[in-house]
Amino acid sequence: MSSIRQFQVTFDCKEPERVARFWCEVLGYVVPPPPEGVATWEEFDRSQPPEEQGSWFGCSDPSGVGPRLYFQRVPEEKVAKNRLHLDVRVGTGLVGQERLAALEAECARLVALGAVRVRLLPADEENESCIVMQDIEGNEFCLD
Structure with a gap:
């Protein structure tokens, strides 16, 4: 039996720090401390060669x-639907109107942060409702 491995989720984007900070707000994640020897991430970024400044950013679950x-x-724009997306679980265990209310409340919070509401997928015989959204650079995700 193989062991479970840790993994990270990588986003291609135009503005890494901006998108990272958006997702920190969505998920309650944090920006880790900068490398030893520098006081801030801005200071670290300025110490890099010009072509590498602002080229990446990370965040983690506290x-x-x-x-x-x-x-x-990355240099290219997003041109098609994501083949992989995050489901942000805000309605787990909730059904009907209670679930919809939780999804709508979180949707409103995220829209205020710059997310875009795409559409509501209403409950059917197999699935509960969810809301399809896009982050600040157009990457799809679902409120589930």
Whole structure:
């Protein structure tokens, strides 16, 4: 039997720090302390060669349970639907109107942070409701 491995989720994006800080707000993640010897991430970034400045940023679950999120700058724009997306679990265990109310409340909070509401997928015979959204650079995710 193989052991469970840790993993990180990597986002390609235009503005790594901006997108990372958005996801910190969404998930309650934190930016780890800067490397030893520098006081801030800004100071660290300024110490890098110009072509590497602002090229990546990371954040992590303060409890150490969830995966690290890593954001890397890429030159190309997002052009198609994600083949992988995050489901942000805000309605777990809730059904009907109670679930919808929880999803709508979180949707409103995230829209205020810059997310975009795409559509509500209403409950059917197999699935509860969820809301499809996009982050501040257009990456799809679901409120589930």
